[in-house]
Amino acid sequence: MSQVIQSTLYGLLKGCLYGLVAVGFSLVWGVMNVVNLAHGAFVLGGAYLAWELNSALGIDPFLGMVPAAVVLFALGYVIQRWIVNLVVNAPIFITLLLTFGLQLLAVNALILVFTANYRSIPTSYAGESITLPGDVRIPLGRLIAAALAVALTIGLVYLTRRTRTGLAILATGMDRGAARLMGIRAAHVYALTFGLAAALAGAAGAAVGAIGTFSPADAGRLTLFSFVAAVLGGLGNMYGALLGGLVLGLVESWGGQFLGGTLVNAVMFAVLVIVLAVRPQGIAGKAFYASRVEV
Amino acid sequence: MTQLDTAPTRAARPAVPAAPTRPFRMVLPWLGAVVALVGAFGLQTQLYTGQERTATTIAMFVALAAAWNLIGGYTGYACFGQVGFFGLGGYTTAALMTHAHMSFWLAMPAAALLTGVFAAVVGAPLLRLKGHYFAVATLGVAEGLREVVINAGPLTGGGAGITIPTVGTDAATPWLGNDGFYVLFVLIAFGTVMLAALIARSRAGYALRAIHQDEDAAASMGVNTTVAKTATFAVSAALTGAVGAAYAFQQVTIFPERLFDVDVTVLMVVMVVLGGAGTVLGPVLGAIAVAFVSEWLRQHFTNAHSFVLGAVIIVAVVLLPQGFTAYVRDAVKERRLSLLDNVRRYRL
């Protein structure tokens, strides 16, 4: 029984992190209708940055989330503003191909610089755990990561709903033409959104580095997880993406516990396909942008 | 469902009549195809083994691109799980030849048929999805297939791979040899492109194009969109499965990572898009060009070739989103060669 509780807990904690990764992805998709296949690479970018800071300057990876976020924000902004914006009006597989090319570029750049070896960012406390009755352990590192992930998500939702910039993002997502008519510079807003998503991904990457191992090969898997979580949670719905991440974390954890092997992945894909076939607006509810008008 | 009619505000590309009417233009493509086929066979005598294998790979990609073009280019349903059909065809053939000692010439059509039926079944719910949803749902199917293959040890050899018997008494069909496979893949490529051309020029071609451009309008005009999409998906899958079958036989030993490699799908899509989606010649040109570039990069930038490939894809997609054949056609019609026009057309 404690096995079940243990793996459930692990799943939830890991799921929060997946949720953080997915939230940015979902935002970009919901606002700009761009599926960023390079999203996983951003996560890894943050992880490697945090690793560098840790090995060169001894900066704690959780603190390293901040510079990772900042650098990735700038990178995301530039990439969107001057590369992705060039194909925003093209048919969707153009943008998919473009972001795939970006992913190839980014992942291989990371491999060239850092090699494909797995590494992690060790800290003195991440391995410690709080032990609950019933012999259930909560690793401290994962707990901190999960808490930060949830906090950042809440922060993002607050940002989008309460600040001017956030409202501009939402408005541009709903009706680009109308937003532009009201003086919103769509290209800038799109770049901001993309940058935000990249920043969150980078922060998540730093956290991933703190609690486990990572390598450039993980990028594709992370992107796919983001996709599944975003779809489960409903497009553009940020709390939904968090929820989707939790579901993913649970499926991965339980699956690993009881199914063994890589059949877990098959189950996850089956879940994705079934959800898409039966309820494309996701578990969490209404499609966020039901009818999008793009001019 | 509200959409703004944006036709007056954005420079539109000229429309092209679906089927040419003048006799010479109707016959020209078939003539060209026969010439190309003859040329391919003639080329074979001039190539060294290494070059022959590269040419075989190029022919394989021509077939894959042409098959993807049916569902992705003409119908507009960007399937990002096409490699799943490739792998399914390959593994079915491998399993049949290894366990049932079936001849390749029986196993290949059987694999193609199975793959087509699988696609029809899976397509029924999935083809109701659009755009990104369809793309990644099919990606999920492909990934799922790979996982199933990895976990079906006795049948498929699992992660350790499966080896088709090609010599000795176990082998139902002896290995065809480099020359043999060159001919096989060239014929498959030829057949696939011809089939695609036939479909494109036929009544079905109108339906697919109509579905791509406005599915609701097509439905109101009497096009049974469900049947059209599913049939196209199944045919595209079956052709891809056939290519996978031939590939499996050629490789003799196959592994899930190779037969279900997502990069293969992306290469297919890149080839079709850059060559010109929704045209007959586009996938052919795209496949040849991209395969050449990929091989060249592999030889000259052994370490960084994926990196450079990524950069090349980005640049090519930005400058030539409508594909090479459409670019040439428009340039000839409008006497305008600027690639930057594309950027202006699609940028924000």
Add this chain to the structure above:
Amino acid sequence: MSASLIRHVDGEPLLAAYGLSVRFGGLRAVNDVNVGLYPGKLLGVIGPNGAGKSTLINLLTGHLRRTAGIVQMDGRDITYAKPWTIAHAGVARTFQIVKPFRGMTVADNVMVAALYGPHRQRHARAFVEEVLDQVGLGGKGRLAPAELSVADARRLELAKALALRPRVLLLDEVLAGLRPAEIGPALQLIAGLRDQGLAILMVEHVVQAIAAVSDEILVLHHGEVLMHGAPDTVLSDSRVVEAYLGTRYKQRSTS
């Protein structure tokens, strides 16, 4: 609402809907509407924006799934039929926001209907030319839809519907965006089709136009039938005036 519709024509309607309703969440977009279309008769449908006129057409053509009610063509139930089945039953429609196949020429646009309609044409190209001539697009077959003027774009929309050689024609604001000088010929064309025996339902905002050409008018308001009857009666009815022009106007005009 009374179930008997046009009183002076005997026989069953060609296309009929009884109790047709659709709900989006709490909103009843169309509520308990009865419609009957007869050969050679034109039913005008008017109503303020958001009254449910386009929704009604979408319900009749299978583009939208109804919550209640039935739709029959020739006495056969087509309530759950898909749009292509309905097209094959002889019902054609135009879309309010025109939906041409952009990458195809004007002729090829019409060709799709010629090849997939209920009467598959043997000499499709000649047939397409004929239809284009019929709507006034003769000689423009090789153009791209984007190159057409607004009036011509509407003609193309009509041509695509007529290429099905339908018995019922549902027109959704086909006069919208036309200049006053263009409305006359358009009405003539439509009246001509009606005289050839088509059963036509015409949703329109241009009230004078609809008055000129309708045999009967149906007024929709908030998804419900406010009134139906002969054009003169309906258009002078105070409830209709109020619905269209507002209570203040009515107050002002009656005070």
